Amino acid sequence: MKKRLMFLALAAIGLASCNGGFKKGEGGLLYNIITEKSGPKIQAGDFVALNLTLKTDADSVVGSTYENGLPFMQQIQKPQAKGDVISGIMQLSEGDSAIIKVNIDSLSKGHPRPPGLKGKYQVYIIKVEKVISKGNLTDQVFQGREQAYVNNILDALKKSEPIKLNKYIADNKLNVTKTDSGLFYQITKQGSGIKPAAGDTVVVNYTLRLVTGKILETSIKSEAVKNKLPINPMNPYKPIRFAIGTKGMIKGWDEGLQLMNAGSEAKLLIPSSLAYGQQGAGQIQPYTSLIFDIVLVDVVHPNPNAPKPKAPSLLGQPQVQPVR
DSSP: OTTTSOOOOOOOOOOOSOOTTOEEOGGGOEEEEEEOOSSOOOOTTOEEEEEEEEEOTTSOEEEEGGGTTOOEEEEOOOOSSTTOHHHHHTTOOTTOEEEEEEEHHHHTTTSOOOTTOOSSEEEEEEEEEEEEOOTTOOHHHHHHHHHHHHHHHHHHHHHHHHHHHHHHHHHTTOOOEEOTTSOEEEEEEOOOSOOOOTTOEEEEEEEEEOTTSOEEEESOHHHHHHTTOOOOTTOOOSOEEEETTOTTSOHHHHHHHTTSOTTOEEEEEEOGGGTTTTTOBTTBOTTOOEEEEEEEEEEEOOOTTSOOOOOOOSOOSOOOOOOO
């Protein structure tokens, strides 16, 4: 499980240029412990659960573990380079909070910067939620404690998912219909075309967001620009095509699209049981409900002599490199 629960994607971020209050470490590392609890420092081999908030040079939030209620959880390895964020994390104890500033040039020395990585620092605003020390514990005992903690976190996420989804419906005053499977949908514009059936190819525009309101992806470039999403050069920003019942497409899409006529617009509220479940996928954490604004552009009956279109990825945004 821990291998699936990795750091959120990271981007170049920086706080104010003043470094007052920060201590210096190797490789240009700066760290400022805001809350300091008594306890042993994190060591290589320990399991940690951290909540993180990431910001841009302009102090705007890029991402946060608080959005889905799932902290970063992993067994800490030795730092890969002087001045990397692990070096800063190993200055902390359970209950500590800190700002860690990693010098980008020190980490990328001898290598070109990744495209779009600006500023002097990567900055991590961190709260250490839990530390399980490896110490002299056997692997079996240590892994048992680690898994028990992870299971408790996942159980809490599972229980909170319907609460969050119902709150989204109430807050946005949606007049939704619930199907037997648990899918919520609202037809916002009724089309006059045919409804798709299994095997039909659908042509669809979509925008994907979380119950927090954060937009993750869209097939419409104007929506990406409007919501200040990173423009993905690999994304053609045009309606996607796939056959209903194609292996690999989430169940909520197959069911929801068959409730729509061609030309219709709808909002699909898809619980994780009809999406990516307890595993999650890419930017989507375990037990995460998905909100789709859908336009069913067209429905095409199958040509028995034509190859079936493959299921497209609904997670086309490029992933930024994980923390080093």
